[in-house]
Ligand SMILES: Nc1ncnc2c1ncn2[C@@H]1O[C@H](COP(=O)(O)OP(=O)(O)O)[C@@H](O)[C@H]1O
């Protein structure tokens with residue numbers, strides 16, 4: 001079974017504000033609401049691709065209830081821990097200024113709730129897949145993903161981590177199967193600007209030296225690259241299409257890669273499925289459907 005963990009789920013409130021002006025009253029021309037948070041998006045795209053998973057993590061308040069309701073409506077399995085206080089976050093995304101977003105901090109996770117998640121994760125068995133994705137609410141240490149992987153060490157679980165900064169770097173000693181920084185996040189780790197493929201390869205290699213097995217680097221509209229544990233380096237430009245909503249493109253890429261890997265054990269296929277799923281989500285209002293992913297896959301070299 002695949003388990004995704006989202007410590008900090010959200011409702012993504014995506015608004016179109018044609019000419020956003022700071023310091024002024026701005027008005028929207030469209031609004032949509034989707035369940036969000038990185039692990040949740042991975043679960044939803046896996047579901048669209050016909051791959052079952054269970055979404056774990058923490059929810060709180062009426063926003064948390066709505067996140068669960070929307071996921072269940074989509075047919076996703078959920079087993080969130082409800083927090084006693086606070087409210088899950090609402091993240092605001094400005095569609096017309098792509099990439100501009102305000103992501104909230106999220107509710108406080110109690111020690112008791114955290115221990116309950118740990119106990120759930122203790123049940124994972126050989127062959128299971130664990131996806132740890134997204135930021136963590138304030139108050140939790142940047143070692144939390146590392147602590148989880150430490151607890152599961154030796155169980156032969158396929159682990160995927162999509163996180164930034166120390167949260168990501170701290171897990172590398174546990175040899176995650178896959179990490180997926182985007183090129184900005186990769187650059188921030190080493191305090192460099194990643195602006196060409198040579199640098200992608202060099203700095204992805206440095207994360208491998210620190211312990212990552214496979215490093216998938218997404219580059220938005222410029223495509224993506226994969227440095228595998230065998231030392232193969234693949235890179236592809238993004239397929240052509242009209243950008244509609246890039247929220248969740250990175251998470252879709254993780255889901256596409258996983259689905260492709262699990263069905264074939266072939267890195268080239270998994271990589272192409274990742275790019276296709278990322279771009280198919282970027283080209284649609286909602287997260288990518290299977291048909292949209294496969295249509296782009298066919299066009300890739
Ligand atoms: N503007 C775009 N046009 C085409 N594909 C895109 C675009 N933005 C994202 N994608 C696809 O989604 C993948 C992940 O996007 P990216 O923005 O790099 O991830 P993240 O959301 O994690 O920063 C890219 O590698 C690409 O395949």
Ligand SMILES: O=P(O)(O)OC[C@H]1O[C@](O)(COP(=O)(O)O)[C@@H](O)[C@@H]1O
Nearest residue numbers: 036037038091134135248249250251
């Ligand atoms: O956990 P973080 O880093 O705050 O990010 C959460 C946000 O990222 C998303 O998961 C989208 O991520 P990507 O665009 O990187 O795929 C949103 O659904 C959510 O609002």
